[in-house]
Amino acid sequence: MDLHSLTDRMSGRAPEYDASGKFPEEDFADLRELGLLGLMVPRRLGGSGATFAEYTDVAMRLGSGAGATALIFNMHASVTGALAHTPDELVRQFGAPESFFASRDRVLAAAAEGALYAVAMSERGTGSRLSKVRTSYERTGSGFRITGAKTFVSGAGHADAYLVAARDSTSEEPKVSYFLVPAGPGVEVVPTWDSLGMRATASHDLRIDAEVGEDALVGGIEGAALLLAQVMPQWLVASYAAVYVGVAQAVLRHGAEHLRERGLHTLPMVRARMGRADNQVTAAELVVRKAADLVTEDPGNPETNRWVWRAKLTAGDTAADVAFSVLEAAGASATRRGHPLERLYRDARCGALQPATSDVCADWLGASALGDNPDETARW
Ligand SMILES: Cc1cc2nc3c(=O)[nH]c(=O)nc-3n(C[C@H](O)[C@H](O)[C@H](O)COP(=O)(O)OP(=O)(O)OC[C@H]3O[C@@H](n4cnc5c(N)ncnc54)[C@H](O)[C@@H]3O)c2cc1C
Structure with a gap:
């Protein structure tokens, strides 16, 4: 199977997934088989090391086959692409500890093996305004406790981990950080998705009350989300x-x-x-x-x-x-x-x-x- 025949297969399945509003399992089995979950992962970690231009080409073709599948894939590519493409020097300048690089590589290597990541940024009432997120985190002895609710999470229930935007509960300023929270205990999918378009994205709500380790903090630094969005x-x-x-x-x-x-x-x-x-x-x-x-x-x-x-x-x-x-x-x-x-x-x-x-x-x-x-x- 190549990308062209994958797109045809996706196009053939799209009506059924749209009608049921279910996550396109077969499309993702094919994406995995083609190694596309590792598209943005550097070659040294088992991926294809794609550039943003190469991502764009793949996403366009997937979008012409089945928009909803391409959109879920976009969320995964955004997590892996941002991790893979942010230069080490820049992350160091922001103050990331050296331990960050090993945990980043683990996350990327898992994607090359077929792990799927989703983005849990949006919230009811505030949409995608990062500075207004109400999901919050506090430090624990071994890491962080994250509590809150998310909405519009494409691929919810099918991702191995969620990129969660959360604010420091102790800070007056909007200090917003990203965490990669594994699926499982503490992350509950609330099946709310029944929407006009892109129905097969399974963009359900999440209820989160999860404890994560230090290495779940993306970039290894707190408060970087707003700055990254701008630069x-x-x-x-x-x-x-x-x-x-x-x-x-x-x-x-x-x-x-x-x-x-x-x-x-x-x-x-x-x-x-x-x-x-x-x-x-x-x-x-x-x-x-x-x-x-x-x-x-x-x-x-x-x-x-x-x-x-x-x-x-x-x-x-x-x-x-x-x-x-x-x-x-x-x-x-x-x-x-x-x-x-x-x-x-x-x-x-x-x-x-x-x-x-x-x-x-x-x-x-x-x-x-x-x-x-x-x-x-x-x-x-
Ligand atoms: C198919 C689909 C899949 C999605 N998947 C995901 C996902 O995987 N993860 C995720 O986190 N979210 C996802 N989203 C959510 C989406 O990205 C937005 O967060 C969400 O649509 C915002 O919802 P809202 O109804 O609050 O509208 P808003 O985006 O808040 O918009 C309401 C109005 O406010 C205006 N507005 C918004 N922001 C500003 C601003 N800064 N300045 C001025 N005006 C503004 C808009 O133009 C609009 O008129 C998805 C959405 C869709 C439709």
């Missing part, structure tokens, strides 16, 4: 962008199929809608690939970061726009449950809503275009 925004802001370009590409593919089958493809209005959609998707792909190349070559540079925000805005808006327009061209028969365009319409709607939302991206880019510092406004 290296790619994993938080733009890694979904590739997924939604893939979803938009699937809209074109299934749209063309439907329009030909129904003999609608010769109508000038229908052709014009497909032409515009093709143009928008191609443009979005170029923006997302450009951002990914810059992240690969020059991460953290202000110009790179501008492209990161552009990529998220372009991909989120494009997916929603083309899904709307192609569905209109396809007609009411494509709105029947089970039609690929009906599912893609719902999936595509989610891109602009995921953080940073399209409105937040546009505000960031607007401030930058007006010569202001877009990071002066608190985004997280």
